[in-house]
Amino acid sequence: MTQKKETCEVCKKPATSLTKCKSCGRNYCAKCQSPSTSQHFCKECVAMEGVISKQ
Ligand SMILES: [Zn+2]
Ligand SMILES: [Zn+2]
Numbered sequence: 001m002t003q004k005k006e007t008c009e010v011c012k013k014p015a016t017s018l019t020k021c022k023s024c025g026r027n028y029c030a031k032c033q034s035p036s037t038s039q040h041f042c043k044e045c046v047a048m049e050g051v052i053s054k055q
Contacts, residue, residue: 008032010042021045 008015008029015029023045034046 010044 006015006018006027007013008018008031009026010021010028010032013029013031015031018027018029019033019040020027021042022040024042026042028042032042032044034041034043036046
């Protein structure tokens with residue numbers, strides 16, 4: 001088994017751990033996690049949508 005190197009699909013930089021965005025489905029790093037939500041959305045999706053649905 002070879003370990004695949006993880007690359008953030010948002011900022012295109014190597015990352016140690018990735019999270020899958022619930023909106024666009026891309027894998028993003030901790031730096032690309034939206035600071036305005038605790039849910040799994042990348043900062044780009046939050047920027048596009050404005051505010052993700054309030055609960
Ligand atoms: Zn990133
Ligand atoms: Zn996204």
